[in-house]
Amino acid sequence: MRRICCGQQVQPSGDEATMTGYCDSCDEHSDRLFDISRLPEFKPVVQKFNYRHVCQTCYDDLLEESKNPWDMEEERRGEERRPAQLEVHLSGTNREGKTFSEITTTEDVSRNGLCVMTKQDLDVGSVLKLEVSGSDFEGTAIVEIMWKETTARKAGLKIVDQSAIWERLLAGKGIL
Ligand SMILES: [Zn+2]
Numbered sequence: 001m002r003r004i005c006c007g008q009q010v011q012p013s014g015d016e017a018t019m020t021g022y023c024d025s026c027d028e029h030s031d032r033l034f035d036i037s038r039l040p041e042f043k044p045v046v047q048k049f050n051y052r053h054v055c056q057t058c059y060d061d062l063l064e065e066s067k068n069p070w071d072m073e074e075e076r077r078g079e080e081r082r083p084a085q086l087e088v089h090l091s092g093t094n095r096e097g098k099t100f101s102e103i104t105t106t107e108d109v110s111r112n113g114l115c116v117m118t119k120q121d122l123d124v125g126s127v128l129k130l131e132v133s134g135s136d137f138e139g140t141a142i143v144e145i146m147w148k149e150t151t152a153r154k155a156g157l158k159i160v161d162q163s164a165i166w167e168r169l170l171a172g173k174g175i176l
Pocket residue numbers: 023024025026027028054055056057058059
């Protein structure tokens with residue numbers, strides 16, 4: 001029996017797959033129970049549900065569940081974030097429908113996005129013009145997420161054009 005684990009095919013070790021008994025997850029009897037308590041990828045599942053021996057079906061389901069969808073998404077996009085303070089010029093329309101122009105600073109950046117401080121209340125999905133001070137980058141960004149704290153707001157922006165220039169800019173500054 002072969003299982004897929006972290007993109008690699010893994011052969012269960014002999015003692016792992018020879019137990020007979022009841023599955024802790026679905027309570028069905030099985031003559032192939034897996035001891036998940038010693039497998040690092042199941043640590044959150046073991047802690048959360050206190051499962052120890054599970055059948056093949058539950059093993060596969062729990063393995064899928066134990067993967068954090070955000071981590072997977074970031075991995076897929078290669079979106080590693082690095083702390084960086086770049087001065088940027090944002091302009092567009094805020095939630096009240098007023099046009100604005102603001103010089104602000106990034107908190108972190110990735111190959112296709114950035115997190116910036118902003119005084120504006122912005123709608124998720126709104127399109128902004130983005131320039132980086134002292135560079136030739138002038139592109140478009142979409143608001144993906146807004147964080148509102150009592151004293152400051154932050155916006156997570158995704159670069160939607162000129163991404164090659166953006167990447168070159170970050171590489172040139174030694175950030176990515
Ligand atoms: Zn089961």
